[in-house]
Amino acid sequence: MDFQLRFLSYFLTIVEEQSFSKAATKLAISQPSLSQRIQTLEAQLGFPLLIRSAHGVALTSEAQRLLEPFRELVGRGHRIARLARDIREGEQRPIQLGVTMYSDYPERANLINAFLDAHPGKHVQIETIYTVELYLALLSARYDLGFSVGPPPDDDFEYLVIRHFRMELLVPLQLPLSQTDEIPYEALAGVSIACIRRQRFPRLFDTALQPLEEAGAILTYPSDQTPMGLVTHGRTHQQIVAMPIPFVSDEALTGAGFVRRPVRGMDPPVALMLVRPKQAPTHVSTLMWEFAQGWISRREKEQRA
Structure with missing residues (x-):
């Protein structure tokens, strides 16, 4: 089935805004055009996705089952677009860092500051985000790297442990x-x-x-x-x-x-980690990732000494 990622993105925006009119405004298209595109998507699928009411919109049972796969598919499409743009434009843009709210430990700031001191021409942009949203945003290449506190992520990601928590x-x-x-x-x-x-x-x-x-x-x-x-x-x-x-x-x-x-008697269940997607990480993330590997290795040696 040949989906248009744009139509899936429109659907997800409606879900996020809980309104056709608000979604149309955010997407800068007319509401009739938005409705038509959703109807096209529903015709492709063979069942309705949204139920309109005076209180907004609700997901059908079929849409609830497809919501996360849609998000993953759209995210990977955005990731391909970001990777292609990086290939065209080189390494000039800032490194985009997503950080979870509870990852604000001294080690995080020390690593970022050490990287910037070692590479004065580089810039980073930092945004705070919830943990679940961070991993979705990494897959979509909204962020190049992420700092998170928690258990190891799933197999879509690789991670560097900065600090364990007992x-x-x-x-x-x-x-x-x-x-x-x-x-x-x-x-x-x-x-x-x-x-x-x-x-x-x-x-x-x-x-x-x-x-x-x-x-x-x-x-x-x-x-x-x-x-x-x-x-x-x-x-x-x-x-x-x-x-x-x-x-x-x-x-x-x-x-x-x-x-x-x-x-x-219990292994440390969570850690402060630097995380990135395992498949096709963004080009601009590689320099900081490799720096972090060396920084963590040196720090561990100092702690053992």
């Missing part, structure tokens, strides 16, 4: 486990631990939280799934909180009556 539990000061420097893995049997639901971050859950359950811990899922919501729940119910990524500051934890305690 699995830590947030323990109320009133509980006996707060008196230990490290919590033995085997001591988790029967312990109630509040954490995020798997639906929120499947890969993070499988990497960092499933092993707690396998050790015999009893995982519970508070209704407020935000980092501070989990902490508030733990304080109210005197319950340990699992937070594989250190979302909450030490000051906030101290004020809430918690201490961090690493789990002994």
Whole structure:
């Protein structure tokens, strides 16, 4: 089936804007033209994609199943366009960096600053983005490289580990486990631990939280799934909180009556990483990627010395 990526992009814009009229304005085309293109796409597929109502638009069940494949296909089309432009124009444009909100650690800034010091003629542009959106944006070549904190990404990406994070539990000061420097893995049997639901971050859950359950811990899922919501729940119910990524500051934890305690016997489940697509990375990303490899190697040698 011969899809026009432009029509798929139009469809995704409607989904994003939740309105034909807003999407038409954003795309700078008339609303009748936009409607016609969606009708053409639906005719190609053989079923409707969108349901219009007074409240906006909704996805049909068929469209829900195709939404992520459409996003991936459009993203790869954008990536090809970016790669072709780089080939034509050379290496003059700035390096586009996407950074997740929780990747703001000193190591990230140190690496970027060291690269700029070593290559004064180069420029980087940095944009903050959510983790899920970062990986989609890397595949579409919106960003050349990304900084992320979490478990290793899937096989579409390669990554460099800048810093590992041990699995830590947030323990109320009133509980006996707060008196230990490290919590033995085997001591988790029967312990109630509040954490995020798997639906929120499947890969993070499988990497960092499933092993707690396998050790015999009893995982519970508070209704407020935000980092501070989990902490508030733990304080109210005197319950340990699992937070594989250190979302909450030490000051906030101290004020809430918690201490961090690493789990002994668990491999570090998450890391601060520099990430890029495995297939056909953008040309301008190569210089920074190779610099980062050397920078990380030197840093590891210094830490071992």
